[in-house]
Amino acid sequence: MASVGKRAGRINEDFVGVLPEAAVLVDGAGIPGGEVTCRHGVAWYASHLGGTLLGLLPQDRDLADLLAEAITHVTDDHRDTCAVTDPISPSAAVAVLRLSGDRADYLVLGDATIVIDRSEEGAPVVVTDRREVVISGRYEPALKAADPGSDEYRRILGELRSHRNRPGGFWVAKDDPGAAREAVTGTVPGPASAALLSNGASRIVDRFGLADWPELMTELARKGPAEVIRRVREAEERQAVPPDDATIAHCTSLARPA
Helix, strand or coil: EEECCCCCCCCCCCCEECCCCEEEEEECCCCHHHHHHCCCCCHHHHHHHCCCCHCCCCCCCHHHHHHHHHHHHHHHHHHCCCCCCCCCCCCEEEEEEEECCCCEEEEEEEEEEEEEEEEEHHHCCCCCCCHHHHHHHHHHHHHCCCCCCHHHHHHHHHHHHHHECCCCECEEEECHHHHHHEEEEEEECCCCEEEEEEHHHHHHHHHCCCCCHHHHHHHHHCCHHHHHHHHHHHHHHHCCCCCCCEEECCCCCCCCCC
């Protein structure tokens, strides 16, 4: 595993944790001004949600049910002190991988990514949830044209946020456990290795195009997650792209003997 904050001196709002047969990655999300809604902050939300979910994973239950339980638990933990239902309170994208015999169950909610290599089966299975990216893209030109801090900018941003955790919009972990039912889930037989990536790390493929998914898996096997994140940082600097927290869990030797 490797996890690097977007810049020195700023708290990393990603979480990653593993068990012998499971891995969880949580990419915390905050909105400027959100500090007034939650005294704990985005990093607390991400780590608390990730740790709670990790503790539930040994149970042989549906991953979406476990995520819903974790969301409920974390929401209840700060419901009395924070404005948990406020649109700008902390939220998160979530990726989960759990082995069960000769298969792997996965869940992705929000813009995290899981890549599952099935060895001789050809190209890896890539699991991601692009709904937020697609919807945000519709508003990006208008946000760039508006003056940050202006009434028009706030109006556009508010309209974008109105799509969050709504039918036809995009879904993230926040205060509503029902969002877990909107996650991308499935099962893949015979996994050999896998990687869980926050969107700050997956940009090596989906934004910068420095590798495709098979090449990424090869690089992770040869050089490890820290080297991949180093290349992401170089690309961000080279292309003047604002850095983001970047986290990767690389899971190996997943195949079970026959």
